[in-house]
Amino acid sequence: MIVWLNGTFGAGKTTTSKEVAALLPDARVFDSETVGFMLRHVLDSVPVKNFQEWPPWRGLVVETASQVLDFVGGVLVIPQSVLVELYWREIHAGLAKAGIPVRHFVLHTDPDTLAQRIESDAVETGARQWRLDHIPRYQDALPWLRREAEVIDTTRLSPTQVAQTIVASVPI
Numbered sequence: 001m002i003v004w005l006n007g008t009f010g011a012g013k014t015t016t017s018k019e020v021a022a023l024l025p026d027a028r029v030f031d032s033e034t035v036g037f038m039l040r041h042v043l044d045s046v047p048v049k050n051f052q053e054w055p056p057w058r059g060l061v062v063e064t065a066s067q068v069l070d071f072v073g074g075v076l077v078i079p080q081s082v083l084v085e086l087y088w089r090e091i092h093a094g095l096a097k098a099g100i101p102v103r104h105f106v107l108h109t110d111p112d113t114l115a116q117r118i119e120s121d122a123v124e125t126g127a128r129q130w131r132l133d134h135i136p137r138y139q140d141a142l143p144w145l146r147r148e149a150e151v152i153d154t155t156r157l158s159p160t161q162v163a164q165t166i167v168a169s170v171p172i
Helices: 013-023 033-042 055-072 085-097 111-120 125-133 135-148 159-169
Strands: 002-006 027-029 075-079 102-108 150-153
Touching: 002 013, 013 027, 013 075, 013 159, 033 055, 055 075, 055 085, 085 102, 085 135, 102 135, 102 159, 111 125, 111 135, 125 135, 150 159
Parallel strands: 002 075, 002 102, 027 075, 102 150
Antiparallel strands: none
16 A cells, blocks of 8 residues: 655655654555665656656656555655645546555645744755745645645644644544
């Protein structure tokens, strides 16, 4: 099974993913961005604004998740923003074809709280403006995200509370 944590940058996906993995038996975090980082070395001659634009990223995320689950079983928790509906549908269809059930959650917060979280993030300060620039893209994606996922408002919840909410709704 995959527990996919979607949402924009600053919503709490990475922190929550660690909490979810700690609460679910045989769960581990799979940061699918590492697939994008690997592809940058191979596809540097094909410029994109976001590695998700490369079809091999989407296919390799599916294949990597499938291979990892075949090897170790359990649950993969994937904290990854996917704001392009076509990309999500491609990934979801690939996982379904591989027979992997997916629970898709969107971690959501109000725009003011989101901007405050991004501004106060001391870990990835170099990505601050890039993250702020993606808030409108997230807002534009919200209608389809609401159809495709369970939305959890993280505005007034700690990552632990969000993780507990997710785990309570995941069949084990």
